[in-house]
Amino acid sequence: MEYLLQELFDPLVWQRTVGAYMPVFIEGMKNTLIISAQALVLAFIIGITSGVMRVSRTRWINRTATAYVEIIRNTPLLVQLIIFYFGLGPLFKNNQTIPLVLGLGVFTGAYVAEIVRGGIQSVARGQMEASLSVGMTYSQAMRLIILPQAIRRILPALAGQFISLIKDSSLVSVFGYPELTHAANRVTAATFRALVPSIFVAGVYFVICYSISQAIGLIERRTARSGQI
Amino acid sequence: MVRFEKVSKWFDHFQVLKDIDLDVPTGEVLVVIGPSGSGKSTMLRTINALEPIQQGKIWVDDESIHDIPENKQHLVRRKIGMVFQQFNLFHNKTALENIIISPIQVSKMKPADADAKGRQLLERVGLPEKADAYPAELSGGQQQRVAIARALALNPKLMLFDEPTSALDPEMIKEVLDVMKDLAHSGMTMIVVTHEMGFAREVARRILFMDEGMIVEESTPDEFFTNPKTERAKSFLSKIL
Numbered sequence: 001m002e003y004l005l006q007e008l009f010d011p012l013v014w015q016r017t018v019g020a021y022m023p024v025f026i027e028g029m030k031n032t033l034i035i036s037a038q039a040l041v042l043a044f045i046i047g048i049t050s051g052v053m054r055v056s057r058t059r060w061i062n063r064t065a066t067a068y069v070e071i072i073r074n075t076p077l078l079v080q081l082i083i084f085y086f087g088l089g090p091l092f093k094n095n096q097t098i099p100l101v102l103g104l105g106v107f108t109g110a111y112v113a114e115i116v117r118g119g120i121q122s123v124a125r126g127q128m129e130a131s132l133s134v135g136m137t138y139s140q141a142m143r144l145i146i147l148p149q150a151i152r153r154i155l156p157a158l159a160g161q162f163i164s165l166i167k168d169s170s171l172v173s174v175f176g177y178p179e180l181t182h183a184a185n186r187v188t189a190a191t192f193r194a195l196v197p198s199i200f201v202a203g204v205y206f207v208i209c210y211s212i213s214q215a216i217g218l219i220e221r222r223t224a225r226s227g228q229i
Numbered sequence: 230m231v232r233f234e235k236v237s238k239w240f241d242h243f244q245v246l247k248d249i250d251l252d253v254p255t256g257e258v259l260v261v262i263g264p265s266g267s268g269k270s271t272m273l274r275t276i277n278a279l280e281p282i283q284q285g286k287i288w289v290d291d292e293s294i295h296d297i298p299e300n301k302q303h304l305v306r307r308k309i310g311m312v313f314q315q316f317n318l319f320h321n322k323t324a325l326e327n328i329i330i331s332p333i334q335v336s337k338m339k340p341a342d343a344d345a346k347g348r349q350l351l352e353r354v355g356l357p358e359k360a361d362a363y364p365a366e367l368s369g370g371q372q373q374r375v376a377i378a379r380a381l382a383l384n385p386k387l388m389l390f391d392e393p394t395s396a397l398d399p400e401m402i403k404e405v406l407d408v409m410k411d412l413a414h415s416g417m418t419m420i421v422v423t424h425e426m427g428f429a430r431e432v433a434r435r436i437l438f439m440d441e442g443m444i445v446e447e448s449t450p451d452e453f454f455t456n457p458k459t460e461r462a463k464s465f466l467s468k469i470l
Contacts, residue, residue: 124315126317127317130311130379133311134307135335135336137300144330148321
């Protein structure tokens with residue numbers, strides 16, 4: 001215990017493990033944000049599509065989306081990433097990024113789908129009936145009336161999912177993708193010190209995620225004041 | 230305009246509509262009254278296929294709407310305007326946008342033309358200054374008048390009203406009924422489910438009294454209110470008048 005405290009407050013350790021490797025950490029942070037943003041876009045596309053499919057009355061559409069959501073939510077992310085990485089890797093000429101982005105996007109998409117489904121179901125049934133009564137097709141009603149209202153309501157939940165995604169992206173370090181956690185691993189391997197670089201990296205994750213959640217809270221309060229639900 | 234042929238509908242094992250036969254000619258204002266749970270709203274909602282039926286046929290403008298596949302029913306619905314008890318204005322659209330969204334999206338009207346038409350309709354329901362207001366900024370009566378304008382936006386041949394004043398504060402009922410009266414006098418075919426007996430008496434060409442999923446009595450307003458034929462209609466009227 002004493003040893004831990006000593007190391008934690010030793011400026012020299014910080015200098016040698018964090019200060020000296022700052023470019024590696026910055027590169028890692030950049031890559032964490034990039035891979036998370038890419039996966040987020042993919043997760044949104046997949047999530048909104050499967051969320052809409054989940055409320056479909058056509059059985060096979062509904063069941064396909066349900067199967068996707070259940071499979072993803074009931075298997076570990078790391079195992080999914082391994083499958084994507086080694087399963088799809090060869091397809092992309094061993095491009096490392098694409099299978100990992102796909103893996104993270106498909107994983108987060110399942111959670112986004114459930115949020116979207118909840119959002120759609122929270123929009124009053126009368127909105128759909130009114131849309132149909134003015135001659136819209138089901139898909140026009142969904143696109144023009146139901147989804148815009150649903151998405152406005154679920155924005156906070158989606159932001160939460162984005163925060164989870166940033167944290168989950170640390171798992172791609174396992175495959176040597178040079179993101180933030182991987183940066184800590186590299187420094188550990190080079191300096192034989194794990195504690196300080198890991199604590200530093202945890203701090204960086206915290207700052208990123210906490211800022212996002214605060215920013216969303218602010219936006220939420222502002223839109224709540226304008227009174228539009 | 231509308232014809233029911235032996236229409237029956239069930240919610241699970243409960244039969245809500247029992248062998249309904251009905252003929253509504255063009256230009257008629259038909260008012261449907263009856264105790265709650267009598268199936269009158271459900272009947273109205275089967276006309277534009279918001280509710281499916283299990284037996285019989287419903288003809289709207291010579292098309293049997295329930296025999297049309299679901300992905301084509303919107304073509305028939307375009308000829309039918311509907312006004313709901315809870316208004317159901319699109320919360321994410323302004324009053325004007327509520328009215329013009331279907332002309333633009335559904336009948337591909339030019340936005341400028343739709344805009345002009347939307348403003349004209351707002352004028353007609355007495356709310357020209359509310360074009361840019363969101364539903365949440367309007368009173369119940371104003372929302373319902375916008376909803377009527379929205380229902381008129383595609384020049385429907387038939388208007389359905391599902392208890393349009395039941396969710397309104399008393400002082401707002403008149404403004405909505407006035408718009409409906411204007412519409413009736415313009416020759417619109419209307420089917421109105423309502424508890425507003427004054428409106429029924431004044432505007433209806435014919436009254437339909439429903440109970441337990443059946444049409445119990447059918448007559449002119451004068452006859453119905455002064456001399457109801459059936460015991461059930463008599464007891465209903467004695468409770469509400």
